[in-house]
Amino acid sequence: MLTISNTPSSTAKILTGSNMNPRVRKAEYAVRGELAIRSEAIKVELANGGSFPFQRVVGCNIGNPQALDQKPITFFRQVASLVEYPDLLKDENREIALKLYASDAIDRAKLLLANIGSIGAYSHSQGIPLIRENVARFISDRDGFPADPSKIFLTQGASAGVQLTLQMIVEHPNVGIMIPIPQYPLYTATLAVLDAKPVPYYLDESKAWGLTTDELQRSYDEAAKNKIETRALVIINPGNPTGQCLSEENMREIVEFCKKNRVILLADEVYQTNIYQPEQRPFHSFKKVLKSMGAEYEGFEMISYHSISKGMIGECGRRGGYFECEGLDQSIMNEIYKISSISLCPNVQGQIMVDLMVNPPKKGDPSYDLYKQEYDAIYFSLIKRAKKLEEMFNSLEGCTCNSADGAMYLFPQVRLPKKAIAAAEVAGKAPDQFYCLALLEATGVCMVAGSGFGQVEGTAHFRSTFLPQPELFDGFCAGITKFHAGFMDKYRD
Numbered sequence: 138m139l140t141i142s143n144t145p146s147s148t149a150k151i152l153t154g155s156n157m158n159p160r161v162r163k164a165e166y167a168v169r170g171e172l173a174i175r176s177e178a179i180k181v182e183l184a185n186g187g188s189f190p191f192q193r194v195v196g197c198n199i200g201n202p203q204a205l206d207q208k209p210i211t212f213f214r215q216v217a218s219l220v221e222y223p224d225l226l227k228d229e230n231r232e233i234a235l236k237l238y239a240s241d242a243i244d245r246a247k248l249l250l251a252n253i254g255s256i257g258a259y260s261h262s263q264g265i266p267l268i269r270e271n272v273a274r275f276i277s278d279r280d281g282f283p284a285d286p287s288k289i290f291l292t293q294g295a296s297a298g299v300q301l302t303l304q305m306i307v308e309h310p311n312v313g314i315m316i317p318i319p320q321y322p323l324y325t326a327t328l329a330v331l332d333a334k335p336v337p338y339y340l341d342e343s344k345a346w347g348l349t350t351d352e353l354q355r356s357y358d359e360a361a362k363n364k365i366e367t368r369a370l371v372i373i374n375p376g377n378p379t380g381q382c383l384s385e386e387n388m389r390e391i392v393e394f395c396k397k398n399r400v401i402l403l404a405d406e407v408y409q410t411n412i413y414q415p416e417q418r419p420f421h422s423f424k425k426v427l428k429s430m431g432a433e434y435e436g437f438e439m440i441s442y443h444s445i446s447k448g449m450i451g452e453c454g455r456r457g458g459y460f461e462c463e464g465l466d467q468s469i470m471n472e473i474y475k476i477s478s479i480s481l482c483p484n485v486q487g488q489i490m491v492d493l494m495v496n497p498p499k500k501g502d503p504s505y506d507l508y509k510q511e512y513d514a515i516y517f518s519l520i521k522r523a524k525k526l527e528e529m530f531n532s533l534e535g536c537t538c539n540s541a542d543g544a545m546y547l548f549p550q551v552r553l554p555k556k557a558i559a560a561a562e563v564a565g566k567a568p569d570q571f572y573c574l575a576l577l578e579a580t581g582v583c584m585v586a587g588s589g590f591g592q593v594e595g596t597a598h599f600r601s602t603f604l605p606q607p608e609l610f611d612g613f614c615a616g617i618t619k620f621h622a623g624f625m626d627k628y629r630d
């Protein structure tokens with residue numbers, strides 16, 4: 138029987154909410170969900186003269202440093218602008234170019250273009266070979282173990298790499314992928330679209346968001362009881378939204394867990410340079426830990442992800458990153474290449490930024506001093522703002538907040554009064570979503586509710602970046618403090 142939308146004369150929409158891919162409809166990405174959408178609407182209302190009890194919206198919902206006035210690293214932008222306009226690299230223009238550009242930026246741009254041709258051309262689908270060689274060198278220098286450029290794929294941000302590799306693993310709807318709770322919702326959203334089963338393991342807030350293999354095994358065994366075939370374990374280290382940084386010993390235990398239970402390790406390491414207690418909690422890559430565990434781990438299957446969006450770089454909008462495959466069968470690598478080639482190639486400026494990330498100016502280079510000065514200024518400012526925000530959250534009634542060993546976020550727990558929870562229910566919102574919406578309307582500060590990352594049943598959290606501009610930070614903290622006191626009074630039991 139023809140449905141209304143099939144009859145030629147019908148004016149009904151062909152694609153509707155009821156016949157679209159239900160897995161797309163099921164996917165949720167809280168980082169840019171209701172709160173972010175409302176904050177964008179408020180920005181427009183403010184620009185059109187709307188009146189709010191604040192002058193500006195402060196986007197603390199997303200780790201997007203340059204949206205909050207973090208300055209880009211000069212050397213990176215010099216190279217990026219030179220490759221966009223190769224005439225500047227001609228000998229006849231060298232004198233003019235040197236008035237604006239460091240000589241090593243000019244040399245780097247020339248080297249890149251000698252290997253790329255034009256940045257307007259499609260590149261190799263796996264990424265520009267020279268850049269993959271530089272990524273391999275970066276990895277081997279970092280870890281002390283060799284890396285193979287042919288096992289590295291450059292991507293449109295780490296997101297694209299995560300989505301592509303999960304797509305490879307999810308054979309059928311009963312495939313399980315272990316994800317941390319709280320987790321970064323790229324994972325739950327991608328698993329929803331792929332129709333896979335998220336297999337949650339809980340980080341322990343009372344132990345600074347620690348992870349135990351007992352909890353991993355509990356999670357795995359529970360899934361197995363439900364006939365879920367768990368194929369991979371996602372580890373985000375340093376954690377998002379939780380900011381913890383794993384110890385080497387804990388990482389070895391995790392590798393052992395994966396080997397014992399035959400799951401592929403997916404190591405999301407995009408915050409590997411956002412390490413704020415380098416002495417007590419240095420970053421170790423899973424590649425290094427794995428390779429230091431000896432021959433019995435030969436053939437262990439792992440994929441590690443990195444990105445230009447984080448660290449002190451924050452070039453989020455350029456969409457650059459990579460993943461390194463370890464222990465995957467060559468036939469699988471060929472399939473990953475095939476899938477990559479369907480999208481032709483990652484954008485070339487994003488690839489160039491990956492090269493700059495893994496191969497920045499070195500001591501003695503003309504740009505090194507400025508690079509180091511800019512890098513350190515961002516790094517120490519992040520440490521200072523993280524500590525200030527953590528102290529502020531811990532000063533709020535009913536709030537406790539673990540410190541951030543890494544990443545860009547704090548994830549405080551807030552114990553809301555019963556009246557607030559009841560009001561949230563009436564509003565049809567999760568309690569922490571209700572709190573964050575009220576915070577946004579009162580202060581212009583946009584956070585993400587803990588319910589968007591997953592949390593222990595009955596708890597309420599929210600995630601905030603510590604990225605607001607240093608000169609606005611005290612006002613930002615004061616606004617939240619004032620709002621919180623008012624909210625708690627309004628709903629006091």
Ligand SMILES: Cc1ncc(COP(=O)(O)O)c(CN[C@@H]2CONC2=O)c1O
Nearest residue numbers: 199200294295296321377407444446458
């Ligand atoms: C753990 C983690 N993995 C991957 C990504 C994807 O990064 P790119 O695709 O940009 O390389 C992010 C981005 N962080 C998001 C974006 O900003 N705030 C967040 O929580 C992330 O936090």
